[in-house]
Amino acid sequence: MHTIIDRRELTKGDMISITVEAPAIAKKIHPGQFVVLRVNETGERTPLTVAYKDEVHGTITIIFQVLGKTTAMLASLKIGDAIKDLVGPLGCDERFTKVGTVVGIGGGSGIAVLHHIMQGYAEVGNTLIGIIGAREKALLILEDEMEALCERLLVTTDDGSYGMHGLVTDALSRLVEEQVHIDQVVAVGPLIMMRAVCEMTKLYEIPTLVSLNPIMVDGTGMCGGCRVTVGGETKFACVDGPHFDGHKVDFDELMQRNMMYARDERTSLLTSIRAR
Amino acid sequence: MKKSENESRSILAGTELSTFCPHCHQALNVFDPATRKIWVRLAVSVHGAKGELLLSPQFDVFERQADIELSEGIVVDDLSCPRCGESLVEQQACEECGSPAARLVIYAQSKLVDFSICTKVGCHWHGMSRADQAKIKPKVSRQKKPEQDALLRIRNFNEVSYGLDRELALVEASRCLDCKKPACIAACPVEVDIPGFIRLIREGNFVEAARLVKQKNALPAVCGRVCPQDDQCEKACLLGKKEEPVAIGNLERFVADFERETDSVAIPRKAPPTGKRVAVVGSGPAGLTMAADMVTKGHSVTVFESLHKPGGVLVYGIPEFRLPKAIVESEIDYLRRLGVKIELNSIVGRLYTIEELFASGYDAVFVGTGAGLPVFMKLPGENLCNILSANEYLTRINLMKAYAFPEYDTPAPRGRQVAVLGGGNVAMDCARTAVRMGSREVSIIYRRTRDEMPARTEETEHAEQEGVKFRLLTNPIRFIGDDRRWVKQMECVQMQLGEPDASGRPRPIPRAGSNFLMDVDMVIVAVGAGPNPVLFSGSPDLERTDRGYVKAYTPSGRTSIPGVWAGGDIVTGSATVILAMGAARQAANDMHAYLMDGKKEWV
Numbered sequence: 001m002h003t004i005i006d007r008r009e010l011t012k013g014d015m016i017s018i019t020v021e022a023p024a025i026a027k028k029i030h031p032g033q034f035v036v037l038r039v040n041e042t043g044e045r046t047p048l049t050v051a052y053k054d055e056v057h058g059t060i061t062i063i064f065q066v067l068g069k070t071t072a073m074l075a076s077l078k079i080g081d082a083i084k085d086l087v088g089p090l091g092c093d094e095r096f097t098k099v100g101t102v103v104g105i106g107g108g109s110g111i112a113v114l115h116h117i118m119q120g121y122a123e124v125g126n127t128l129i130g131i132i133g134a135r136e137k138a139l140l141i142l143e144d145e146m147e148a149l150c151e152r153l154l155v156t157t158d159d160g161s162y163g164m165h166g167l168v169t170d171a172l173s174r175l176v177e178e179q180v181h182i183d184q185v186v187a188v189g190p191l192i193m194m195r196a197v198c199e200m201t202k203l204y205e206i207p208t209l210v211s212l213n214p215i216m217v218d219g220t221g222m223c224g225g226c227r228v229t230v231g232g233e234t235k236f237a238c239v240d241g242p243h244f245d246g247h248k249v250d251f252d253e254l255m256q257r258n259m260m261y262a263r264d265e266r267t268s269l270l271t272s273i274r275a276r
Numbered sequence: 277m278k279k280s281e282n283e284s285r286s287i288l289a290g291t292e293l294s295t296f297c298p299h300c301h302q303a304l305n306v307f308d309p310a311t312r313k314i315w316v317r318l319a320v321s322v323h324g325a326k327g328e329l330l331l332s333p334q335f336d337v338f339e340r341q342a343d344i345e346l347s348e349g350i351v352v353d354d355l356s357c358p359r360c361g362e363s364l365v366e367q368q369a370c371e372e373c374g375s376p377a378a379r380l381v382i383y384a385q386s387k388l389v390d391f392s393i394c395t396k397v398g399c400h401w402h403g404m405s406r407a408d409q410a411k412i413k414p415k416v417s418r419q420k421k422p423e424q425d426a427l428l429r430i431r432n433f434n435e436v437s438y439g440l441d442r443e444l445a446l447v448e449a450s451r452c453l454d455c456k457k458p459a460c461i462a463a464c465p466v467e468v469d470i471p472g473f474i475r476l477i478r479e480g481n482f483v484e485a486a487r488l489v490k491q492k493n494a495l496p497a498v499c500g501r502v503c504p505q506d507d508q509c510e511k512a513c514l515l516g517k518k519e520e521p522v523a524i525g526n527l528e529r530f531v532a533d534f535e536r537e538t539d540s541v542a543i544p545r546k547a548p549p550t551g552k553r554v555a556v557v558g559s560g561p562a563g564l565t566m567a568a569d570m571v572t573k574g575h576s577v578t579v580f581e582s583l584h585k586p587g588g589v590l591v592y593g594i595p596e597f598r599l600p601k602a603i604v605e606s607e608i609d610y611l612r613r614l615g616v617k618i619e620l621n622s623i624v625g626r627l628y629t630i631e632e633l634f635a636s637g638y639d640a641v642f643v644g645t646g647a648g649l650p651v652f653m654k655l656p657g658e659n660l661c662n663i664l665s666a667n668e669y670l671t672r673i674n675l676m677k678a679y680a681f682p683e684y685d686t687p688a689p690r691g692r693q694v695a696v697l698g699g700g701n702v703a704m705d706c707a708r709t710a711v712r713m714g715s716r717e718v719s720i721i722y723r724r725t726r727d728e729m730p731a732r733t734e735e736t737e738h739a740e741q742e743g744v745k746f747r748l749l750t751n752p753i754r755f756i757g758d759d760r761r762w763v764k765q766m767e768c769v770q771m772q773l774g775e776p777d778a779s780g781r782p783r784p785i786p787r788a789g790s791n792f793l794m795d796v797d798m799v800i801v802a803v804g805a806g807p808n809p810v811l812f813s814g815s816p817d818l819e820r821t822d823r824g825y826v827k828a829y830t831p832s833g834r835t836s837i838p839g840v841w842a843g844g845d846i847v848t849g850s851a852t853v854i855l856a857m858g859a860a861r862q863a864a865n866d867m868h869a870y871l872m873d874g875k876k877e878w879v
Binding site: 024025028038042043044045069070084085086087088089090092093217218220221222223224225227228229234239252253256257259260261264265267268271272 | 685
């Protein structure tokens, strides 16, 4: 059992940050790695990327958007409640190297993951530029944290309620127009955003790392549910990833695969709401 | 009447046996034309009078005629052979009345057997030694265990076989020939004393029988259900040469279930604590055996399991209808009562490395992580939606209880026309699970014929009874999706069998131009499994084979790292529960010797 010691709503009831006790995991987890959790006995095993770790206090922080039943249940937990099962660290331990200027692009709850990865890039002395986007101002998270980490931060909103009016790719275009030298792009967010970013960086031949979050059961390489085609080869996101060369990922296939249980996910959520 | 007499009576009921004198070996049987019956003729003396006694050789009748007065209840002075005159009366006494007994030789089932009768007139006792009873018992065919009806069971996940009950088990146990040199023991990877435990069943000593099995096999209730007996002990059974072999697996299951259901499970005496600590990686059959062995030898044992439930393949792989999870739980509970600590949600290789285990005070490590990585066929279209590995399908349904969705949150993939690729036990499990999940048409696609299928006979039979179709000599070559990238068709090619390949099985060869399309909306790939690399990410020094399995010496199980043993599927590749347990037992013996012997030599 892992007790929740802190819980914050980053946006109105939609984007939640929880900090749980997990001393062994906190000691081992690196930026970009994830955990699989199960809220209770009937719960589903759900992979979630870790946003912060605190080795000293033995905690990890997970930031998630409420999308389905598991995240809704997770959001309903209060400080002092416990998560039944928590396993990690999962995914490859990405070794960050000094490449020069790294542009980190984050969308939605992906910003939390991006922030952790950018910390990894910062530690080895890269120059960081951040681009973060959300549908509207109220849904934007971690702006201050990103601001503190990056030399420059561009913020976009789809509706223009804050920052640049437009998408994260528009902000990336601006950087390119300004002829900012970019050695590496890291994109974390909705698949459609990562695909758009990759299409663009492919044109400019900028290496691009993406962090994928496909459907998985165990997270340890056992089920193969998380397979993704990368450069024509099948990879398991849980053990070969979750970071891949974005230019090689078959996003269309992944988008369809991530929809496989869409109907069941709705049923699950509706049944639990009706049961209340 | 005594029980032993009852037994031999029922065995001999209605039989007419040839009898001989034990001294001169001449026949005692005579044909009496008057009565048109065969009698056993003996010389008898009573109170000085000598005469002839005729006994019916139908031992259940025991009719007698004599030419002298034989009143009921008297003990005759002597019974002798009318041909050589030697007395037949011996030291052995009648078990019923204590009178002296006479010995004859009877001929039954191609054997000469000693047979005793009582010398007291009217006492119907006759006796044989137990071994002799086994030799002359009439043919009893192999007992079938009762099962759920096929039409009923495809609608539930309850166990298909109910197992033998007491009576059936007694009858089945009576079939064992109790061979002098039992081939079955040698054919068992953990060398269970099979004739020994069957003997105890015959004596009605079921709990003792279970304990005898447990001396060699820590998980009898599991092995009785999932072992490939038809390839091991039952294949070696001498009875199997002429008729069907003794149902050893069913008997093993019976005693284990009896012990558990009657709460007779006793915790064996442990050796005094040695102060040594053993880390076991993986809680499948190998890990559990290692843990049980080492904890009884007095070591402190911790098992690390990456999933949220212990049991490995026993909980995520083998379905409820074949191995009820309550049984696995009780086996694990037994280990906990023995003092084994189990740490769930702990991935060795990620959370701890093998080095760190040593650093935190463990003296030895056993790697039993199994073959958990699903193998795909690398065919075009294999990543279409609703094509999934057997591991994923079974894990969702068994471990995550997706059959109870939405009560449990994990959804199960569904299909109307399901193709399961492969011919092993896992393929059968998937196909039978799909039937229970309501799929209309479930087919096994296998590239060889029924004879080469690696699945247990019982599983293929059950699958067939449940309506699973077998498309043999068929191999998929690509998958075709619809506009939403869901699988809708599968292109297959027909095969024919060629020369034997490296595995000794005939090599399947595609028949040119035999391609055809098959409509499917779900495909489960059950063609095997590989070693999971997660453990090795933290321990690159652990030497591995080209195929990624751990290199370990047979039979000790020692690996390239001193203090680290490995066993089970992680060494051999996908095999059986019992082979993993056998390897773990041998590794445990070696580990124990290593820990107790001060010298830390590692060769």
